[in-house]
Amino acid sequence: MNNSYFIRTFGCQMNDHDSETMAGLLENMGYCEADKPEGADVIIINTCSVRENAHNSFFGVLGQYKKLKEKNKALVIGVAGCMMQQDILVKQVKTKYPFVDFIFGTYNIHELPDLVQESKLLKKTNVRVLPERESIQEGLPVKRKYPFRALVDITYGCNNFCSYCIVPYTRGREVSRGPEDILSEVRNAVKSGTKEVMLLGQNVNSYEYGFSKLLGNLSQVEGLKRIRFMTSHPKDMTEDLIKAFSKYHNLSKHLHLPLQSGSDNVLSRMNRGYTKGKYLQLIKDIRREVPDIGIRTDIITGFPGESEEDFQETLNFVEEVQFDSAFTFIYSKREGTPAAACEDQVEESVKHERFQRLVKVVNESALSKNLSYIGKVEEVIIEGVSRKSNEYLEGRTDSFKLVNFKGPMEALGETVLVKITEANTFSLKGTLDL
Numbered sequence: 001m002n003n004s005y006f007i008r009t010f011g012c013q014m015n016d017h018d019s020e021t022m023a024g025l026l027e028n029m030g031y032c033e034a035d036k037p038e039g040a041d042v043i044i045i046n047t048c049s050v051r052e053n054a055h056n057s058f059f060g061v062l063g064q065y066k067k068l069k070e071k072n073k074a075l076v077i078g079v080a081g082c083m084m085q086q087d088i089l090v091k092q093v094k095t096k097y098p099f100v101d102f103i104f105g106t107y108n109i110h111e112l113p114d115l116v117q118e119s120k121l122l123k124k125t126n127v128r129v130l131p132e133r134e135s136i137q138e139g140l141p142v143k144r145k146y147p148f149r150a151l152v153d154i155t156y157g158c159n160n161f162c163s164y165c166i167v168p169y170t171r172g173r174e175v176s177r178g179p180e181d182i183l184s185e186v187r188n189a190v191k192s193g194t195k196e197v198m199l200l201g202q203n204v205n206s207y208e209y210g211f212s213k214l215l216g217n218l219s220q221v222e223g224l225k226r227i228r229f230m231t232s233h234p235k236d237m238t239e240d241l242i243k244a245f246s247k248y249h250n251l252s253k254h255l256h257l258p259l260q261s262g263s264d265n266v267l268s269r270m271n272r273g274y275t276k277g278k279y280l281q282l283i284k285d286i287r288r289e290v291p292d293i294g295i296r297t298d299i300i301t302g303f304p305g306e307s308e309e310d311f312q313e314t315l316n317f318v319e320e321v322q323f324d325s326a327f328t329f330i331y332s333k334r335e336g337t338p339a340a341a342c343e344d345q346v347e348e349s350v351k352h353e354r355f356q357r358l359v360k361v362v363n364e365s366a367l368s369k370n371l372s373y374i375g376k377v378e379e380v381i382i383e384g385v386s387r388k389s390n391e392y393l394e395g396r397t398d399s400f401k402l403v404n405f406k407g408p409m410e411a412l413g414e415t416v417l418v419k420i421t422e423a424n425t426f427s428l429k430g431t432l433d434l
């Protein structure tokens with residue numbers, strides 16, 4: 001039997017995609033994927049520094065893997081991802097968790113095969129963390145998690161320095177991949193069965209070679225059913241991009257547009273570069289162009305200095321916009337960011353109480369948006385067996401709504417028409433429209 005690997009991934013879709021590349025590199029070495037860490041020969045933990053719970057869970061997981069290493073001395077354990085771009089955390093892992101064989105940063109993923117090989121010879125933790133990206137590594141192998149959906153990076157890093165965010169420090173300054181490299185990756189993915197691409201970048205709108213132009217070129221790839229992207233920064237959203245939704249037949253009618261706060265005071269302290277007035281105007285322009293677009297957002301509660309009035313403005317704003325869904329977060333300090341050094345931190349109990357109130361308003365608008373789908377027939381790409389019940393399949397509408405319905409298992413990755421019969425806050429239910 002082949003040696004096996006297990007990758008535990010924390011965080012965002014960029015990390016998911018980095019893990020797909022790590023999996024591709026390990027499979028090229030002859031390893032096959034294990035479905036659990038117990039019994040695997042190589043374990044990689046891909047860390048995330050953006051959210052506090054991912055940060056804390058990482059140390060819990062490392063403690064569990066220590067036990068596996070005690071039972072199997074030949075087990076190789078590597079730690080990767082954004083957390084390892086921070087010196088203080090590298091030192092912490094090296095001193096408190098010396099059983100870790102190697103640590104590699106977000107710019108060193110291509111070195112994974114060497115690190116695995118060297119771990120068999122070295123007696124101490126091998127560290128390969130470049131402080132910044134030296135070049136873009138094209139052509140690395142990728143093992144895609146979903147054969148029908150390809151995650152494709154278009155930019156790396158971020159230049160925005162939102163005052164709460166660690167990403168510009170851990171993922172570096174923004175660089176864009178060449179359009180030909182992206183097109184060729186997408187064409188190859190489509191040849192191997194991909195129906196949908198998700199273009200990834202911290203701020204896809206600032207793609208150096210023109211984001212709308214890239215979408216135009218990708219829309220012509222034969223066999224590509226859907227193009228999605230994330231994340232869009234409101235300050236860089238252009239008229240061209242808004243028009244692209246109606247211009248390109250396979251550009252999904254779904255937009256992830258982080259708001260973060262509905263208070264201009266807080267937005268300015270966050271260094272977001274837009275006002276709520278500008279954000280609202282964008283929403284109106286987008287909905288005028290594409291009335292049935294699904295809009296998702298991110299909102300943080302309890303940012304330093306957020307007063308009850310500021311928060312109330314956010315609640316009112318969320319009610320006014322009526323988002324399809326929102327990722328809601330309680331602000332947590334990321335050491336090294338300007339916001340972490342602010343003295344007017346909001347008390348934990350207040351942050352939590354505001355969070356609950358926000359979730360209630362977000363859920364009300366999500367439910368009302370979902371209810372409006374009842375009776376409609378939607379084109380759905382089948383993603384797999386429903387997480388709720390194995391009698392059902394699940395898939396996504398063009399506007400990214402999750403739909404549960406009964407259908408043939410062998411149709412995974414296929415596009416079907418589903419008539420929506422029920423709706424709740426987080427998903428829709430329907431029947432195949434034959």
Ligand code: SF4
Nearest residue numbers: 158160161162165167
């Ligand atoms: S745009 Fe702001 S929140 Fe997003 S990655 Fe860049 S700095 Fe972080």
